[in-house]
């Protein structure tokens with residue numbers, strides 16, 4: 597379906613309708629409608645400049661929509677402040693990890709919990725360290741981690757916020773295959789616990805392996821939505837939007 601809605605969708609956690617955000621003459625998001633179902637792992641793909649990051653910014657409250665609706669877990673959140681949206685249970689990563697360089701890995705996780713739910717934070721930090729295989733660097737300063745480990749820590753900080761919907765922005769870009777594997781396994785485990793994911797990804801291997809459904813954007817619009825196989829079979833999408841042969 598070209599509008600990004602799920603076929604027979606039951607209970608979407610995120611509903612976006614006719615969303616617009618232009619920057620001067622640039623139609624960054626130009627009439628996007630999509631649903632993300634609870635416990636789904638939805639992939640958002642599209643060429644550079646197609647509007648994926650702007651859509652994340654709109655949903656997470658970093659950018660205000662010109663018009664349109666964004667409904668998260670029953671709340672209309674379009675135009676609300678980022679911290680208010682985060683408090684409702686929506687968390688995101690950034691392309692450049694956001695962390696406290698001078699604090700240890702564990703302290704960074706605890707600081708993220710302190711921004712949201714403190715209850716059980718120490719136990720959750722220990723679980724998160726194990727999930728992301730960061731135990732051996734728990735006491736290291738964040739600034740001393742490798743780039744890949746910093747991406748894991750960024751993901752860990754998001755996990756600590758106990759969100760019900762997590763937006764991941766190219767979380768596996770440029771990381772070592774071992775770290776990618778840790779991230780993919782963590783996503784699968786967290787989904788088993790009921791967490792929903794919307795992920796921006798350029799890595800088609802990751803998209804194929806973890807996403808239940810793929811939403812394709814081009815020039816500020818959703819141009820296709822379906823399973824990996826549906827998308828790959830759609831030669832127009834593959835050639836025009838992804839520049840790949842079928």
Ligand SMILES: Nc1ncnc2c1ncn2[C@@H]1O[C@H](COP(=O)(O)OP(=O)(O)OP(=O)(O)O)[C@@H](O)[C@H]1O
Nearest residue numbers: 619622623624642643644645646647648649650651
């Ligand atoms: N704050 C802004 N001011 C002006 N133009 C912007 C702003 N944010 C995004 N744009 C423009 O909006 C368009 C969509 O950009 P966006 O970053 O959302 O695309 P994207 O699909 O995430 O691209 P990429 O894969 O390169 O990250 C681009 O033309 C971009 O230059």
